[in-house]
Amino acid sequence: MTIQITGKNLDAGNAFQAYASDKIHTVLNKYLDRVPDGHVRLERERGFFKTSCSVRLTSGLLLEAHGEGDDAYTSVDSAAHRLESRVRRYKSRIKNHSSPEAAARRKIDMEARDYVVSVGEEDQPEHHDANPLIIAEGQRNIGHMTVSEAVMQLDLSEAPFMIFKNAAHGGLNVVYRRNDGHIGWIDAETSAAAKPVD
Incomplete structure (x- = not known):
C-alpha cells in the first residue's frame, strides 16, 4: 500500500x-x-x-x-x-493469477542466485572490452507457471527474458524477446527428451 x-x-x-x-x-x-x-x-x-x-x-x-x-x-x-x-x-x-492453482504453484517456487564472475589476473585478455564482467543483481525466485503466464510476466516486467518452471512438467523453461519483436520459448524438458536422429 x-x-x-x-x-x-x-x-x-x-x-x-x-x-x-x-x-x-x-x-x-x-x-x-x-x-x-x-x-x-x-x-x-x-x-x-x-x-x-x-x-x-x-x-x-x-x-x-x-x-x-x-x-x-x-x-x-x-x-x-x-x-x-x-x-x-x-x-x-x-x-485470475490469484487463483488457488496459482497460489499452490508459488508455494513450491525455487530460489536462484546470481553471481559475479571475474577474470583472474593471469587470465586477463589483451582487450578488456571483449570480455565484460558478469555482474550479479541479487536473488530471484523461479516460479512454477504456464508458458502463457510466463509470457505475461515477461511483458509486465519489461525484462529481456524470464526463467520459469513449466507447470505442465516441472522442467526449466525460458521465454525471451527476439530481435524481430516476437517472443521465443526454450523448453529444456522437451529438448532433453528429444531422441537423436540416426
Missing part, C-alpha cells in the same frame, strides 16, 4: 513525491482492488529524466514500467501510462 519514491543522484522533492505517488495510486486503483507496494526511482541522465516503476502484486507478479521525459513530471507520466496499459491489457489474467 506504500509507493516509495527515490531519486538517483538527485533529490526527489516533496512535490514530485506527492505527484508520483498520486499518479501511480490513481492508475492502480482504477484496475486493482488493492494497491500493492511499489517503488518509483527518478534519475537524470544526459539532460533527460528517467523514471522506473516497480510494483509487486499480492499474487506475486512484478509489474515494471519505464518512462523518459524532458522533466521529472513528464517522465513519471510516461511511466504511469505504460504501467496502465500493461495492467489494462492483463487485467483479467492478473486477477
Whole structure:
C-alpha cells in the first residue's frame, strides 16, 4: 500500500513525491482492488529524466514500467501510462493469477542466485572490452507457471527474458524477446527428451 519514491543522484522533492505517488495510486486503483507496494526511482541522465516503476502484486507478479521525459513530471507520466496499459491489457489474467492453482504453484517456487564472475589476473585478455564482467543483481525466485503466464510476466516486467518452471512438467523453461519483436520459448524438458536422429 506504500509507493516509495527515490531519486538517483538527485533529490526527489516533496512535490514530485506527492505527484508520483498520486499518479501511480490513481492508475492502480482504477484496475486493482488493492494497491500493492511499489517503488518509483527518478534519475537524470544526459539532460533527460528517467523514471522506473516497480510494483509487486499480492499474487506475486512484478509489474515494471519505464518512462523518459524532458522533466521529472513528464517522465513519471510516461511511466504511469505504460504501467496502465500493461495492467489494462492483463487485467483479467492478473486477477485470475490469484487463483488457488496459482497460489499452490508459488508455494513450491525455487530460489536462484546470481553471481559475479571475474577474470583472474593471469587470465586477463589483451582487450578488456571483449570480455565484460558478469555482474550479479541479487536473488530471484523461479516460479512454477504456464508458458502463457510466463509470457505475461515477461511483458509486465519489461525484462529481456524470464526463467520459469513449466507447470505442465516441472522442467526449466525460458521465454525471451527476439530481435524481430516476437517472443521465443526454450523448453529444456522437451529438448532433453528429444531422441537423436540416426
